[in-house]
Amino acid sequence: MIYNSLNFIVLFPFVFLLFHAIPAQFGRMRGVYLLLVSYLLYIQWRPAYALVLLGVTAVTWLTALLVPLTRHPKRLLALGVTLALLPLFFFKYLDFAGEAVSRALAMIGLQFHLNGLNWAIPVGISFFTLQALGYLWDVYCGRQEAEHDFLAYALFVSFFPCILAGPICRAPSLLPQLKETCRPFDPGKATEGLRMLLWGMFMKVVVADRVALYVDTVLGSYVNYTGMTCLAASLLYSVQIYSDFAGYSLMAAGVGRLLGFDLPDNFRRPYFAVSVTDFWRRWHISLSTWLKDYIYIPLGGNRCPKLRSYWNVLVTFLVSGIWHGANWTFVVWGLLHGISQVIEKMMGQQKCNYGWLGRSVKTAITFLFVTFAWIFFRMPTLSDACNVITRIFDTSLQKTIYSPGGTATLYMLLAVGLMVVKDTVGEAFGEKRLPFHSGRRMVRWISYLAVLVLILLCGVFSSDQFIYANF
Amino acid sequence: MKGFLLRLGLFLALALLMDRGIGSALSYMSKHAAGGYLGHQNYILNIMMDDILVFGSSRAIHHYNAALIADSLGLSCYNCGQDGEGIILYHAWWKMIRRRHRPRLVIYEVTPAYDILWGDNSKHLGWLKGSYGDEAVRREFEEIDPSERYKMLSLLYRYNSRFHQVLLDYLHPVHNMDRGFLPVNSGLDTLRIKDERQLEESVSKNEMQTDSLKLRYLEDMLREAEGTRFVFVYSPTWYGIHDSGVDPIMDLAHRNGFLFLDFTDSAKYVHHDEFFYDGSHLNTRGADEFTRDVIRELRMQNNY
Numbered sequence: 001m002i003y004n005s006l007n008f009i010v011l012f013p014f015v016f017l018l019f020h021a022i023p024a025q026f027g028r029m030r031g032v033y034l035l036l037v038s039y040l041l042y043i044q045w046r047p048a049y050a051l052v053l054l055g056v057t058a059v060t061w062l063t064a065l066l067v068p069l070t071r072h073p074k075r076l077l078a079l080g081v082t083l084a085l086l087p088l089f090f091f092k093y094l095d096f097a098g099e100a101v102s103r104a105l106a107m108i109g110l111q112f113h114l115n116g117l118n119w120a121i122p123v124g125i126s127f128f129t130l131q132a133l134g135y136l137w138d139v140y141c142g143r144q145e146a147e148h149d150f151l152a153y154a155l156f157v158s159f160f161p162c163i164l165a166g167p168i169c170r171a172p173s174l175l176p177q178l179k180e181t182c183r184p185f186d187p188g189k190a191t192e193g194l195r196m197l198l199w200g201m202f203m204k205v206v207v208a209d210r211v212a213l214y215v216d217t218v219l220g221s222y223v224n225y226t227g228m229t230c231l232a233a234s235l236l237y238s239v240q241i242y243s244d245f246a247g248y249s250l251m252a253a254g255v256g257r258l259l260g261f262d263l264p265d266n267f268r269r270p271y272f273a274v275s276v277t278d279f280w281r282r283w284h285i286s287l288s289t290w291l292k293d294y295i296y297i298p299l300g301g302n303r304c305p306k307l308r309s310y311w312n313v314l315v316t317f318l319v320s321g322i323w324h325g326a327n328w329t330f331v332v333w334g335l336l337h338g339i340s341q342v343i344e345k346m347m348g349q350q351k352c353n354y355g356w357l358g359r360s361v362k363t364a365i366t367f368l369f370v371t372f373a374w375i376f377f378r379m380p381t382l383s384d385a386c387n388v389i390t391r392i393f394d395t396s397l398q399k400t401i402y403s404p405g406g407t408a409t410l411y412m413l414l415a416v417g418l419m420v421v422k423d424t425v426g427e428a429f430g431e432k433r434l435p436f437h438s439g440r441r442m443v444r445w446i447s448y449l450a451v452l453v454l455i456l457l458c459g460v461f462s463s464d465q466f467i468y469a470n471f
Numbered sequence: 472m473k474g475f476l477l478r479l480g481l482f483l484a485l486a487l488l489m490d491r492g493i494g495s496a497l498s499y500m501s502k503h504a505a506g507g508y509l510g511h512q513n514y515i516l517n518i519m520m521d522d523i524l525v526f527g528s529s530r531a532i533h534h535y536n537a538a539l540i541a542d543s544l545g546l547s548c549y550n551c552g553q554d555g556e557g558i559i560l561y562h563a564w565w566k567m568i569r570r571r572h573r574p575r576l577v578i579y580e581v582t583p584a585y586d587i588l589w590g591d592n593s594k595h596l597g598w599l600k601g602s603y604g605d606e607a608v609r610r611e612f613e614e615i616d617p618s619e620r621y622k623m624l625s626l627l628y629r630y631n632s633r634f635h636q637v638l639l640d641y642l643h644p645v646h647n648m649d650r651g652f653l654p655v656n657s658g659l660d661t662l663r664i665k666d667e668r669q670l671e672e673s674v675s676k677n678e679m680q681t682d683s684l685k686l687r688y689l690e691d692m693l694r695e696a697e698g699t700r701f702v703f704v705y706s707p708t709w710y711g712i713h714d715s716g717v718d719p720i721m722d723l724a725h726r727n728g729f730l731f732l733d734f735t736d737s738a739k740y741v742h743h744d745e746f747f748y749d750g751s752h753l754n755t756r757g758a759d760e761f762t763r764d765v766i767r768e769l770r771m772q773n774n775y
Contacts, residue, residue, distance in 0.1 A: 006618045006621055006622070010621075020472060185472045185475070187472070187475040190475055191478075194479075407632065407635070407636065410635060411632060411635075445482065445485070448482065449485060449486060452486055452489075453490075456490070456625055456628050456631065457627055457631055457632075457634050458631070458632065459631065460632075461622060461631070462591075462593070462594075
């Protein structure tokens with residue numbers, strides 16, 4: 001469900017009211033209802049995709065049930081993981097792998113071409129596959145009991161607030177909530193959910209989509225723009241991807257809260273990070289903890305020789321890069337993050353032990369590095385990314401910055417400025433100091449209304465897809 | 472639950488009140504703006520009685536010196552050009568204008584992307600949002616994006632991305648246009664010149680991308696011409712590349728007996744830096760020169 005679409009605004013109140021209209025004592029019915037809604041919404045994209053979702057659900061559920069019973073759990077786990085990963089591989093990576101193979105064969109004079117299915121990737125496949133695999137691994141390690149109730153498990157994998165682009169939920173925290181749907185309505189939680197929806201919407205339609213107008217114009221045809229303009233667009237892309245994805249995650253968590261579920265926090269003001277390691281504790285938290293628990297730690301984590309732990313970091317971030325997309329740009333992006341963290345580990349710079357000035361410098365350096373890496377993430381090919389970087393550092397180009405005209409720049413600065421102020425206050429004094437969380441109802445309501453007015457007056461309402469929905 | 476729904480209802484009522492209040496204030500200011508873009512729009516839709524009108528995008532605003540046309544032809548002229556706009560805007564405006572006034576001549580500056588090529592037409596509804604009350608405008612919204620009907624229930628949304636313009640044009644009206652003409656007194660900014668080969672490649676693909684809705688709107692406009700002559704003009708670009716995407720407009724003009732003037736390959740302008748401020752727009756000198764050329768053509772072909 002795209003949260004910034006009219007469909008969501010029209011449909012969700014009905015979903016919410018009907019969910020709470022089912023008496024709490026019929027908890028099971030609530031679960032069935034949510035499963036039905038999740039699948040119906042998923043089918044909206046393309047009905048055939050639901051078969052992939054169902055397939056991954058069935059395979060992981062069955063494997064998890066059999067793992068404790070078999071004499072060869074490792075083999076069964078390997079089979080289950082392979083089967084669950086197959087759709088992801090076919091839809092997302094076959095084309096990339098085929099291209100790499102055909103290039104290698106071309107070097108020895110052989111012609112080979114395999115058409116992939118990357119034009120028909122089922123929505124959210126990377127997210128629900130990871131979520132299901134995490135559950136399977138938890139069952140294998142004994143951290144989670146195998147779920148016997150297929151409907152509850154199917155809801156866990158397909159839960160509509162997070163199927164499009166996460167957060168990637170963990171079975172030990174979400175499954176019990178989904179099975180205990182007989183809890184009474186919690187108005188505090190619902191209010192918090194609405195607050196999250198409101199600010200998430202602001203981040204998406206007022207900030208991300210507004211900034212996207214500039215970023216897409218410049219980086220879409222960077223050869224026509226100066227290095228300074230490319231730099232401005234790259235910096236703004238950092239703002240865009242943060243406000244887009246954090247906005248989405250907030251809305252997903254908000255929808256979850258409205259229905260009475262606690263979904264994990266996915267962002268904690270990542271651009272205030274003092275190191276790349278710290279950045280990954282604040283950015284896409286559900287993915288980074290997933291990678292830590294299911295890739296980094298099984299590889300040996302940091303309880304092994306130093307060189308081996310550096311290798312583990314590199315492999316983890318290589319997987320992160322490949323997970324984001326079947327493209328060399330993502331591989332480079334992942335490796336850049338991995339290498340920088342290895343360097344930080346070697347130099348003991350993961351934390352900040354300096355005063356406010358040192359902290360500010362480290363924050364600025366981290367932000368600039370992350371922005372640099374985002375260029376690889378944003379551009380369609382490695383050569384495009386390198387060209388943008390070359391333009392940025394090309395001193396022979398004119399030092400002018402393209403401005404799209406008074407109106408667009410004004411709205412963009414207003415939107416970004418408000419978000420920066422909000423995040424700075426939140427980082428320095430805590431969320432509770434923000435008007436949204438004020439102890440005085442009048443202040444809270446005025447701030448809600450002001451944000452709503454800003455959304456209506458400054459938002460970009462083209463129902464643009466969220467960036468991470470493409471992964 | 473009951474308490475929560477009551478509080479939510481109260482909040483929504485307050486939001487509605489705010490929407491009506493601020494929206495009505497913006498609507499009032501917009502309709503009474505004396506200068507800037509909104510003043511220009513108010514003049515076009517409510518007051519203008521000129522004989523010759525110029526329609527088109529920024530290439531219309533910056534290329535046609537309305538005073539020069541008026542002086543040379545002895546008829547009054549107003550440049551109704553609007554940045555980044557084309558037939559989606561002018562189709563609705565034409566319907567609104569012709570209810571009270573029938574000009575003698577409309578010079579329509581053609582920009583393929585805005586007048587004929589396929590694209591996201593909802594992006595061109597912005598300036599029409601303030602006139603949503605008009606039946607013709609409402610019908611156009613329905614055809615382009617039916618979901619807009621629901622968004623337009625909010626009065627604030629009607630001024631989305633334009634509220635500062637409303638405030639400026641009402642509180643501090645600027646009169647920097649000369650009968651709608653906005654000359655750019657500047658030399659060529661070479662940074663704004665695009666790669667010609669890339670441009671030629673992208674233009675060569677345009678032939679296949681005709682937008683049936685835009686074409687229908689153009690046909691509608693000509694059908695409702697009744698006493699107004701239309702002249703379509705494709706003004707010069709620095710590149711001198713003829714975009715074959717405009718061919719359907721050329722055919723349409725010829726079928727209806729209207730003139731189509733193509734200046735894209737005019738040797739007088741192509742690669743002549745002194746006439747342009749960027750690859751697609753003439754500067755003041757270029758605009759005056761070009762306006763004289765258009766007048767000459769009009770005199771020759773129409774005995775003005």
